[in-house]
Amino acid sequence: MVTSSRLAVVSGGATGIGREIASTFAAHGDRVVIIGRRAELLRQASRDINQTVGSNLVIPLVADLTDPAQVQHAADHITELGKVDVLVNNAGAIITPPDSEGLDALAASWRRDLDTNLITAVLLTNALLGQLTRPGGRLIMISSAAAQRGGAGTHSAGSYAAAKAALHGWALGLARQLGKDGITVNVLAPGYIQDTDIFHGQDTPDFVAKKIADTLVGRPGTPADVAAAITYIASAGAGYLTGQIIGLNGGAVLGR
Numbered sequence: 001m002v003t004s005s006r007l008a009v010v011s012g013g014a015t016g017i018g019r020e021i022a023s024t025f026a027a028h029g030d031r032v033v034i035i036g037r038r039a040e041l042l043r044q045a046s047r048d049i050n051q052t053v054g055s056n057l058v059i060p061l062v063a064d065l066t067d068p069a070q071v072q073h074a075a076d077h078i079t080e081l082g083k084v085d086v087l088v089n090n091a092g093a094i095i096t097p098p099d100s101e102g103l104d105a106l107a108a109s110w111r112r113d114l115d116t117n118l119i120t121a122v123l124l125t126n127a128l129l130g131q132l133t134r135p136g137g138r139l140i141m142i143s144s145a146a147a148q149r150g151g152a153g154t155h156s157a158g159s160y161a162a163a164k165a166a167l168h169g170w171a172l173g174l175a176r177q178l179g180k181d182g183i184t185v186n187v188l189a190p191g192y193i194q195d196t197d198i199f200h201g202q203d204t205p206d207f208v209a210k211k212i213a214d215t216l217v218g219r220p221g222t223p224a225d226v227a228a229a230i231t232y233i234a235s236a237g238a239g240y241l242t243g244q245i246i247g248l249n250g251g252a253v254l255g256r
């Protein structure tokens, strides 16, 4: 069995990008808490990864991270496991645009987007802040290239891009606050990443072709690309990397 003293927390770790990050951490011997709302999916992902690595390193934890009480409950449970060396705020979703016109529907849609893509990270981070390893803790937000170049039409009235961009300013402030404690804070902003659940089947061949055409390397990103970047940002060797918004988009933000 590979052993490591690190404890990592990955929100949204049962699917897509988060699952790949959790698998990669576990493959390196880290204990990993994965959090999401769907219990069976979390259990299955934990079973699968644990079977692959041959050890019970992945721990499923059910919580809706938009709900302060559920976040506190999850944080209490994590605290019993020890200090948190790495927190990856990966949970997020593309919120369906409002299905009716009018400001009430617009406000509800924007609030849902901000709740899902910003408040989840704010609550989990604050609940675990005192529990982060000092020095050496790694705090990472998963944003999006949408925050850097504007959201595509599938994103509700720009609220996804705006919610992700809000992570940036917040994370930079945290980096200033936590640097003296030896904790790094960084944002990874991926471009189009295939093989995740986020597009709910709306990533048609035309959509994918356009996303690939946007890149300079002529291919979509993969969850493994993201996990490789996170592996470095979370590593002990990355202690001088903090307060950065790191794009991972095949050059797509340069535009074509």
Ligand code: NDP
Binding pocket: 011, 012, 013, 014, 015, 016, 017, 018, 035, 036, 037, 038, 041, 063, 064, 065, 066, 090, 091, 092, 093, 094, 116, 120, 142, 143, 144, 145, 189, 190, 191, 192, 193, 194, 196, 197, 198, 199
């Ligand atoms: P997935 O839909 O596969 O993963 C999103 C995860 O977030 C799910 O496991 C989901 O679990 C969890 N989640 C969503 N809302 C909540 C909540 N309220 N509480 C707890 N967990 C929640 O998509 P991806 O893997 O693609 O997305 C991961 C991150 O990467 C997201 O933040 C996304 O915005 C970002 N991203 C993705 C890109 C892509 O092209 N795929 C590009 C740029 C950024 P559950 O539903 O069970 O709660």
